[in-house]
Amino acid sequence: MQAHLQKLICTQGGWIGFDTFMEQALYAPGLGYYSRGATVFGVLPQGLRDAAGEVKGAGSDFVTAPEMTPLFGQALARQIAQALQVTGTDEIWEFGAGTGALALQILDSLDALGIPLRRYTIVDLSQPLKERQQTTLKAHANRVQWVDALPAQMQGVVVGNEVLDAMPVKLLARVNGAWHERGVVWDAGSAQFAWKDRPTELRPPEDVPGDHDYVTEIHPQGEAFVRTLADRLKAGAIFLLDYGFPEHEYYHAQRHMGTVMCHRAHQADGDPLVLVGQKDITAHVNFTGIAVAAQDAGLEVLGYTSQAHFLMNCGLVDAMQAASLADRVAGQKLILEHEMGEFFKVIGLTQGAYWDAMGFSRGDRTHRL
Numbered sequence: 268m269q270a271h272l273q274k275l276i277c278t279q280g281g282w283i284g285f286d287t288f289m290e291q292a293l294y295a296p297g298l299g300y301y302s303r304g305a306t307v308f309g310v311l312p313q314g315l316r317d318a319a320g321e322v323k324g325a326g327s328d329f330v331t332a333p334e335m336t337p338l339f340g341q342a343l344a345r346q347i348a349q350a351l352q353v354t355g356t357d358e359i360w361e362f363g364a365g366t367g368a369l370a371l372q373i374l375d376s377l378d379a380l381g382i383p384l385r386r387y388t389i390v391d392l393s394q395p396l397k398e399r400q401q402t403t404l405k406a407h408a409n410r411v412q413w414v415d416a417l418p419a420q421m422q423g424v425v426v427g428n429e430v431l432d433a434m435p436v437k438l439l440a441r442v443n444g445a446w447h448e449r450g451v452v453w454d455a456g457s458a459q460f461a462w463k464d465r466p467t468e469l470r471p472p473e474d475v476p477g478d479h480d481y482v483t484e485i486h487p488q489g490e491a492f493v494r495t496l497a498d499r500l501k502a503g504a505i506f507l508l509d510y511g512f513p514e515h516e517y518y519h520a521q522r523h524m525g526t527v528m529c530h531r532a533h534q535a536d537g538d539p540l541v542l543v544g545q546k547d548i549t550a551h552v553n554f555t556g557i558a559v560a561a562q563d564a565g566l567e568v569l570g571y572t573s574q575a576h577f578l579m580n581c582g583l584v585d586a587m588q589a590a591s592l593a594d595r596v597a598g599q600k601l602i603l604e605h606e607m608g609e610f611f612k613v614i615g616l617t618q619g620a621y622w623d624a625m626g627f628s629r630g631d632r633t634h635r636l
Contacts, residue, residue, distance in 0.1 A: 268298045268544035272460070273453050281452055282463055285527075285539075286435040286488065288451040292543045293433060294392055300544055301433075304395040328547055329530045331429055332508075332574075332607065333369035336597035338590060340372020342581040343426070343506070346615075346626045347373060348382045350424045350504040353622050357385040358423030358503075363430040364389045365396065367403030373426070374407045386423075387411045417499050425496060425505040431557065432509050432549040434492060436484040438525065439471060440464050444478050451540065460540040472556060473518040482525040483518060484550045490560035497564030497618070505566070505616040506626070508574060511552030512612075513636050526551035554614055555636045561616045569615030570627025571636055574601065575608030577626040 272291060276283050293299045332339040351357060364370050370387060377384050387410050391397050397413055404411050438449035447464035454461040475481055496505060511517070517526075529536050531546035539548045558568050572580075578601055587598045602608040615624050627633075 268292070268295065271295060271298055272451075272543065276451065276453050282450045282465065284448060284450045285438040288460075289435040289539065289548050292539065292548055293435075295544070298544050300547055301393040301396065303544060328532055330533075331365055331369075332601055332611075333372060333428065334366065335600060336590075336594045337368075337372045337375075338583055338586050338594055338598045339578070339601055340369050341376045341586055342578045342583040343369070343428075343508075344373045344376030344380070345581045346506065346577075346624065347424050347426065348377060348380050349625055350506075350617075351382060351384070354422075354424070354503045354617070354619065356423045356503045357383055358421075359384065359387045360390060360421065360423055360425045361387070362390045362425070362427040363433065364391055364400050365428075367400030369426070369428055370400065370411070371403055371407070374404070374410070384410060388423075389413050390415065390417065417495065419499065420501050421499050422502040423500075424503050425500065427505075427507045427509075429509055431486075431489045431492070431507055431552045432511070433547070434486070434489045436486050436488070436527070436550045437469065438527070439467070439469055439483055439485060441475065441479075441481040443480070446470060449482065460543065462540070471518050472553070473514050475518050476520045479520075479523060481520075481523045483522070484525055484527065484553075486550075486553055486556055489552065490556050493557055493560045493566075493616075494564040497561060497566045497616075500566075500618045503618055504569065504624075505561075506613065507557070507616075508577075508611060508613045509552045510611050511554050513571075513632075514553055514555030515635075517551065517553045517555070552612075554612055557614060558633075558636045566616040566618060567621045568633055568636075569617050569621065569624040570631045571612065571614045571633045572627050572630045573609050573632070574611035574613055575604065576630030577613040578602055580626050580628045580630070 293301050296302055361370055374387060389400060392415060440447045440449045446467055448467040448469055449462055449464050451460050452463045471483055471485060527539060527550050529539050529546045529548050554571060583598060587595050600606040615627060
């Protein structure tokens with residue numbers, strides 16, 4: 268990975284934007300974090316931490332909600348079932364399906380609800396993860412297919428859980444009152460990657476008060492992704508779940524270090540320039556930017572709310588009553604404010620006229636976007 272990036276930086280004149288660096292670090296064929304074949308998703312292995320609290324052993328790097336409990340996928344499936352019926356469609360498209368756990372939960376739940384589904388399509392750039400998904404979804408092999416590009420036209424319900432945060436972002440840095448794009452160079456003297464700023468006309472979508480130094484992100488790829496979905500989706504709905512903020516919170520004057528974060532062995536750090544390709548790199552989502560891009564491309568916003576409100580609106584609490592103790596505990600993590608309940612948000616979009624989506628029936632925050 269280091270040699271690959273050194274060569275790329277050299278061919279680009281000695282400097283690449285952070286979005287290019289992040290894209291290569293995550294997705295370079297055979298080298299990137301999601302394409303090199305190492306286990307990245309899963310449950311924290313027992314005994315992973317020693318007495319001093321240090322992480323040890325070869326475990327997964329992080330766990331997503333579907334790996335915590337099937338209650339997550341079961342609740343989301345109720346919203347999907349409503350969306351399929353309202354939009355008159357019979358397909359699901361999932362982006363970045365991870366281990367396949369969410370797809371399995373949704374397929375099993377729709378079957379239990381008696382909802383007919385013609386096809387479940389997974390869009391994933393990672394061949395190792397695709398192979399893992401195929402194993403997980405063996406029981407539904409007749410309905411599941413994998414693609415690495417979108418067709419000119421599509422229909423159905425689109426789902427993306429923790430997908431937007433893994434899309435490359437541009438870094439902007441206000442230094443001594445002037446805005447720069449922050450990129451990456453190879454420092455031959457120290458034999459490591461280093462930051463380097465270049466003056467730019469790019470700006471955050473909101474003015475950041477003050478004249479203090481400030482680092483943040485803009486999200487052209489995430490917004491382009493939503494515009495592409497709007498262009499291709501002829502009938503259906505979209506549900507995106509991720510961590511992030513509305514614009515006025517994202518570009519708050521006190522959020523001066525940005526939101527880029529790395530994950531490895533269930534620990535987080537803020538330095539994407541080390542262990543490149545060996546850890547996840549993410550950035551929080553600007554949900555206002557996603558909503559505006561969607562509306563500009565002709566989609567309607569169904570709602571925007573916290574994960575807690577969304578899952579409870581979709582029947583999570585009732586389902587917890589009949590669940591095992593382990594699933595009840597995990598279910599609480601999904602909705603408690605100091606766990607994932609407030610940290611994660613959900614935005615719903617639809618192609619066509621607005622309709623009342625159950626996931627936003629209470630606690631809708633669209634007015635805050």
